[in-house]
Amino acid sequence: MPGKVERMDHQFTIRIYGLLIDDGKILVTDEFRMNTLMTKFPGGALEFGEGTIDCLKREFREELDLEIEVDQHVYTTDYFQPARLLPSTMQLISIYYRVKTTGPMTFPTTDIPFDFPETIEGAQCFRWIPLSELTEEVVTLPIDKKVVGIIRNSKFVIRN
Numbered sequence: 001m002p003g004k005v006e007r008m009d010h011q012f013t014i015r016i017y018g019l020l021i022d023d024g025k026i027l028v029t030d031e032f033r034m035n036t037l038m039t040k041f042p043g044g045a046l047e048f049g050e051g052t053i054d055c056l057k058r059e060f061r062e063e064l065d066l067e068i069e070v071d072q073h074v075y076t077t078d079y080f081q082p083a084r085l086l087p088s089t090m091q092l093i094s095i096y097y098r099v100k101t102t103g104p105m106t107f108p109t110t111d112i113p114f115d116f117p118e119t120i121e122g123a124q125c126f127r128w129i130p131l132s133e134l135t136e137e138v139v140t141l142p143i144d145k146k147v148v149g150i151i152r153n154s155k156f157v158i159r160n
Contacts, residue, residue, distance in 0.1 A: 011090045013083050016055045017043030017144075018099040019074060019151070025128035026151070028139065029063070030114045032123040037114055038140035041096070041147070042126070052095050060099070064107040064126070068099040075147050094143045 019041060020027040029042050044059040046052060053070050060068045074096040083092040109126045116123035129138060134152065136145040 013090045013092055014046040014052075015043060015092065015094045016046055016052050016059065017041040017094060017096045017147075018056050018060060018068060018070075019096060019147075020068070020099050020101070021131070022101075022105070022128070024132075025130050026134055027109075028127060028129055030116075030125050030127065032114070032116070032119050032121065034121075036140075037119070039113065040139055040141050040144050053097070056097060056099065063124070064105075066105060066107060067102045069102055071098040071100050074098055075150055077143055081143055092143070096147050 017040070027042060028039050030037070030039050032038075042060065042063060043056060044063075046055045050058070056070065057068055060066045076095045077093045081092045081094075083090040107126060109128055111127060113127070114123075115125050115127075131151070134148055136148050139145055139148055
């Protein structure tokens with residue numbers, strides 16, 4: 001049939017990230033996953049049946065033992081980005097929210113990038129980066145780099 005678009009079975013992966021800013025610093029996570037060292041914002045994969053905010057709250061509880069609230073939406077991927085680190089061809093959609101804590105922050109942090117005891121799959125540590133030192137070169141993932149530009153060029157980071 002002319003004009004008919006053939007359906008192809010493409011998959012999507014949706015990632016939700018939280019931008020936690022405290023005392024002029026933003027939280028990042030250094031990780032070793034899929035044989036790759038990466039620095040990114042905290043968050044993770046949306047699970048089927050889960051809303052984006054519930055996903056982010058779950059990720060912060062699991063990774064940081066921290067309760068959060070979403071303060072504002074910052075960015076949703078608005079262009080095609082293949083998921084380069086996953087084993088199959090997938091389109092990556094990332095959603096970023098500014099978050100705030102609802103309780104004390106007691107999770108361990110370091111000042112040294114990739115400061116884990118061993119560089120093994122799943123290794124992870126957290127560190128604070130002064131907003132004045134946050135550049136695209138600090139983060140690994142392409143969409144995170146775009147978000148760094150948004151952070152550096154917007155007024156939302158002023159509201160600490």
